[in-house]
Amino acid sequence: MCIGTPMRVVSADGLSARCADAAGRVAAIDLSLVPEAAPGDHVLVFQGAARRLMDAEEARLVAAALEGVAALMAGTADAAAIDAAFADLAAREPALPPHLAAAFAAGRKEA
Known part of the structure; x- marks a missing residue:
């Protein structure tokens, strides 16, 4: 990776x-x-x-996510640490990329 x-x-x-x-x-x-x-x-x-x-905020978010991944790999992360490391993702519903959202709305299933 x-x-x-x-x-x-x-x-x-x-x-x-x-x-x-x-x-x-x-x-x-x-x-x-x-x-x-x-x-x-x-x-x-x-x-x-x-x-x-x-920008500074994006750099902070990426650094926090990398720290969270490192803690997971080391086996030292708990649920609160993971939520903190991925705070920008943990509190929202995932969104499909536009091309997949359009396909889903049209009723197509991607294989």
């Missing part, structure tokens, strides 16, 4: 940056795909490269 990690740009020099994750770990990150990233911005990082800009 491939997982992107939210990081905050600490400093930038051309297409290279030093970025920190939610735990404070700092890494050198390639900004070739998001050259507009500046110190203070949040970026989604995958395999050492920033893939896109994120």
Whole structure:
């Protein structure tokens, strides 16, 4: 499984940056795909490269979800911790993507 990690740009020099994750770990990150990233911005990082800009709230939600997954994998998460890690999902009814919602409304069953 491939997982992107939210990081905050600490400093930038051309297409290279030093970025920190939610735990404070700092890494050198390639900004070739998001050259507009500046110190203070949040970026989604995958395999050492920033893939896109994120707002602070989205970065916080993704970091919380990743912490929740790590707790589940370690066997240390309880129901309250899981609800907290996925707070944006736990309190709402799931929604189908538009193409599946249209098919469902039309009475078709996808195989």
